[in-house]
Amino acid sequence: MIDAEDVGGVHIKYLYHCRRQLWLYVRGIRPEHLSATVQLGEAVHDASYTRNTPVDLEAARLDFIDGAHWVHEIKSSSRPSPADQAQGRHYCHRLRRVGIEAQGAVLHYPKTRRTQRFPYTPQAEAQAEADIAEVLAVATSPASPDRLARSACRGCSFTDYCWTE
Amino acid sequence: MPTAARTYWLTSPCRIRRKDQSLIIERENADNVHIPITDVRDIVACAEVDINTSVVSLLNRHRINVHLLSYYGDYAGSLLTSETSTSGETVLAQARTAEDPKASMEIARSIVDSCAFNVRRVVDRKLLARPYKVLQESIGGARSPEQLMGAEGTFRRSAWEVVDTKLPDWLQLGGRSRRPPKNAGNAFISYVNGITYARLLTAVRLTPLHSGIAFLHSSMERQRHSLVLDLSEMFKPLFAERLMLRMAGRNQLKEHHFDRESNQAMLAEAGRKLVVQTVRDEFAVTVAHRSLGRSVAYDELLYLDALALTRHCLEGAPYKPFRIWW
Numbered sequence: 001m002i003d004a005e006d007v008g009g010v011h012i013k014y015l016y017h018c019r020r021q022l023w024l025y026v027r028g029i030r031p032e033h034l035s036a037t038v039q040l041g042e043a044v045h046d047a048s049y050t051r052n053t054p055v056d057l058e059a060a061r062l063d064f065i066d067g068a069h070w071v072h073e074i075k076s077s078s079r080p081s082p083a084d085q086a087q088g089r090h091y092c093h094r095l096r097r098v099g100i101e102a103q104g105a106v107l108h109y110p111k112t113r114r115t116q117r118f119p120y121t122p123q124a125e126a127q128a129e130a131d132i133a134e135v136l137a138v139a140t141s142p143a144s145p146d147r148l149a150r151s152a153c154r155g156c157s158f159t160d161y162c163w164t165e
Numbered sequence: 166m167p168t169a170a171r172t173y174w175l176t177s178p179c180r181i182r183r184k185d186q187s188l189i190i191e192r193e194n195a196d197n198v199h200i201p202i203t204d205v206r207d208i209v210a211c212a213e214v215d216i217n218t219s220v221v222s223l224l225n226r227h228r229i230n231v232h233l234l235s236y237y238g239d240y241a242g243s244l245l246t247s248e249t250s251t252s253g254e255t256v257l258a259q260a261r262t263a264e265d266p267k268a269s270m271e272i273a274r275s276i277v278d279s280c281a282f283n284v285r286r287v288v289d290r291k292l293l294a295r296p297y298k299v300l301q302e303s304i305g306g307a308r309s310p311e312q313l314m315g316a317e318g319t320f321r322r323s324a325w326e327v328v329d330t331k332l333p334d335w336l337q338l339g340g341r342s343r344r345p346p347k348n349a350g351n352a353f354i355s356y357v358n359g360i361t362y363a364r365l366l367t368a369v370r371l372t373p374l375h376s377g378i379a380f381l382h383s384s385m386e387r388q389r390h391s392l393v394l395d396l397s398e399m400f401k402p403l404f405a406e407r408l409m410l411r412m413a414g415r416n417q418l419k420e421h422h423f424d425r426e427s428n429q430a431m432l433a434e435a436g437r438k439l440v441v442q443t444v445r446d447e448f449a450v451t452v453a454h455r456s457l458g459r460s461v462a463y464d465e466l467l468y469l470d471a472l473a474l475t476r477h478c479l480e481g482a483p484y485k486p487f488r489i490w491w
Contacts, residue, residue, distance in 0.1 A: 027479065028252020029373055033228070144480045150458070161476065164469040165456040165485070 002026060002139055004132050009061065011135045012090040016083035019138050019145040021158050026139040035157035044076035048110045057098065062091040070117075071095065071105045078111040085118055086131055092120040093128035172364075172464070173200065173208045174445050176438050180215040181208075183223050202227050207367045209360065210234065211441050216244070230370060232363035236431075240359040243366060255373035258478040263378050270313075272477070272484060273381040273395075274304050277317045279486035280398040284324045286489045287407045289331075296323040310381050317398075328406060332413050335420055345429035350409070352423060352430040353440065357405040358397070360444050365397045366390055368467040372475050396470060399487040403463065408443060417443075452491050 002011075014022035032038045045063075052064035052072070064072050071091045075084055088105025095102040104119035118124070138145065153159045180191040188205070190198040202223060208231045216231070224231065225246045235241035262268045281300050285293040296319075303316040321341070329337045329350075338350040346352040369376045369392060379391030381398070412418045422436025432440060451460040454469075461469065470487045477484035 027254040029255065029475070029479075030250070030252075031371075034371065160457065160469060161472050163456050164454075164473045164476075 002136070004136065007090075007132050007135050009087045009090055011139075012086050012131055013083045015131060015135050015138065016081070016086050018148055018152075018156070018158075020147055020162065021156065022135065022138050023141070023144050024158060024161070029158070029161060031161060032157045037155050038157055041076035044110060045074055048074050048108070057091075057094045065095070065100075065102070066106075069095075069101055069103045071102055072108060073105060074108045074110065076111065078109060080107060080109065080114075080116055085116075086127075088118055089120065089124050089128045090131060093125065093132075096120075096125075171204065172206055172367075172445070172448070174441055175208065175210045175214060176212055176441050178213040181220050182217070183219045186223070188220065188223070202229075205229050207232065209363055211437060230367050232366065234356075234359050234363070240362050243363065245366075245370065250371055250373055251375055252373035255475060255479050256375045256378070259374055259378050259475075262478045263380055269380045270307075270310070272474075273310050273313050274307065275484065276381050276395055276398055276486050277304055277313050279488050280317065280402070281320050283399055283402040283487075283489050284321070284406065287402045288324050288410070289327050292327045293320075293324060296320050310383070313381065324406075328410065331410055336409075336413055336418060345431070347429060349418075349420070349423040349425060349430050352432055353409050353418070354405045356432055356437075356440060357408060357444055358401050360441075361400050361404050362393060362397050364448065364464065365400065365467050365471075366393045369393055369396065369471050371468060372471045374471060374475055374478070396467070396474070396486075399470070400467060403489060404444060404447060408440075408447060412443065455490075 010025065011022060014025055049064065049072070055062050055065055062071055063074050066072060071088055073084065073088050073091070077084075084107050085105070088107055092102040092105055102120055104117060104124075107116045107118070109115070147153070147162050150163070153162065156162075175190065177192055177195070179193070182189045182191060184199070186202050188200045188202060190200065192198070205227070207229055210231060211234045214231075214233065221244065224244070228246045228250075230246060231244040233241045233243065262272070278301065281297055285297050300316050300320040303319075304313055307313045307316060325338050325341055329339065332338075332350060336350045336353075337348070338354070339348065341354070342348075342351050343355055346355045366376065369390070374392060376390035376392045379395045382391040382394045409418075417439070418436070422433055422439060423430050424433045448464040449462055451462050453459075454461045457469075466487060473482075473484055476482040
C-alpha cells in the first residue's frame with residue numbers, strides 16, 4: 001500500500017491526531033476540500049511568510065528551511081500540539097536522509113504570534129523512525145481503527161464520514 | 166454538503182462566460198451576474214445554456230458540476246469534472262459488495278424498504294399501511310433485484326392512487342407516465358425527480374464511491390449513473406410527492422403553470438420558475454441530525470447517505486438508508 005518512503009507530514013500528523021483518520025486517508029478518503037476549517041488553514045498558510053519558498057521532498061512538503069538549516073512550519077491553529085511537533089521532527093528526518101544536516105524544527109503560530117523550537121536530537125531521531133513504523137502498521141491493518149470519543153472529533157473534516165448513521 | 170459554497174440555479178436562457186476567476190452569467194433580458202468561482206458548488210441549468218471551453222476548464226479546476234435539465238424538464242445530462250474524489254480502494258470494496266449476491270441484495274432490500282417507508286410517511290400513513298405490509302412481506306421473500314423492483318412497483322401504484330385522491334382533478338396522475346409525462350401531475354413529478362437525481366449525482370461525486378456500480382438497479386445497464394438511481398429512491402418522495410401535495414394543498418400550483426397538449430404535458434415558463442424556487446428552498450431546509458449533533462440541510466442529507474454507504478462498503482458498518490425521522 002505505502003512504504004516508508006511515501007510517509008509524509010500529513011501521515012505523521014494524522015497518526016498523532018487520530019489513527020482512524022490516517023487509515024482512511026491512506027485509503028483515499030479525502031473530504032478535506034469540503035471543510036471550511038481546512039480552507040482557512042490553507043489561507044493562513046498562503047498569507048504567512050510569503051517571501052519563503054516551500055521545499056518539496058516528494059512525499060513530504062515543508063514550508064521552508066532557513067540558512068542555519070532549521071525547518072520552519074506554519075500552523076493555523078492557536079494551540080501547539082504533539083502532532084505539529086512530530087511533523088517537524090519528520091521533516092528533519094527526511095532532510096537528513098537526503099543529506100541536509102537539519103538542526104531542528106521551528107513551529108510558527110501566526111494566530112497567537114508564538115514560535116516553538118525543537119532541536120533534532122538523537123532521541124528525536126529514534127522517535128521519528130518509530131513514528132514511520134507506526135504509520136505503516138496502522139496503514140496496513142485490515143480493520144479500521146475505532147472512532148475517538150465524539151467530543152474529540154470537533155473540527156475534523158472526517159466527522160461527517162465517521163458519524164453519520 | 167458542507168462549505169460556504171452554494172448551488173446556482175439558472176432558470177432563464179443564458180450564456181456562461183469566464184472573466185478571470187469568476188463566472189459571468191449573461192441573461193437575455195436582464196443584467197449580467199458576476200459570480201466568484203469559490204462561491205459555486207454546482208450549477209443546475211433548467212433552461213438553455215451556452216458554455217465554452219474556458220468556462221469548462223475553470224469549472225473543472227474547482228470541481229464544479231453542471232447539471233442540465235431538458236426542455237421537457239427531465240434530466241438531460243451533466244458536465245462532470247474528472248473523478249478526483251473516487252478512491253481505488255473504496256471502489257474495489259464497493260465492487261466486491263455489489264458482486265456478492267447476499268450483500269448486495271441486503272442493500273437493495275433496505276433501499277426498497279426505506280423508499281416505501283418514506284412514501285408512506287409522506288402520502289398517507291393509514292391508507293398505505295396495508296400495501297406497506299404487503300411490500301415488506303414480498304421483499305422478504307424476493308430473490309433478485311427484479312423481484313424487489315416489482316414489489317416496489319406494486320406499492321408505488323397503490324401510493325399513486327392515494328395521491329390522486331388528494332389532488333384537484335386537473336392535477337391527478339392517473340398512473341405514472343414518463344418521457345414525455347402524460348399530464349400535469351406527471352410533469353411535476355418528473356421535473357422534481359430530475360432535479361433530485363442531479364443533486365444526488367453531485368453528492369455522490371463528492372464521495373469516494375463510483376457512480377456506476379449499483380445494488381438495486383443493474384450497474385451500467387443504462388447510460389445513467391445507476392448508483393445515483395439507487396440512492397435517489399429514498400429521496401424522491403421527500404421532494405416530489407411531498408412538494409406536490411403541499412403545493413396543491415396550498416393552491417400554489419395553477420393550471421396555467423403547465424403547457425398541456427393532447428397526450429403530454431410540461432411545466433410552462435412561470436411554472437418552472439415557481440417549482441425550481443420551491444425545490445431550491447426545500448433543499449435548504451434544515452433538520453437536527455442526531456448522530457452529528459448539528460442541523461443539516463436536506464441537501465446535505467443526500468451527501469451523508471452516500472457517505473454512510475461508503476462506510477458500509479469500506480468498513481462493513483451497518484447501512485441504514487435514509488428514512489424521514491422527523
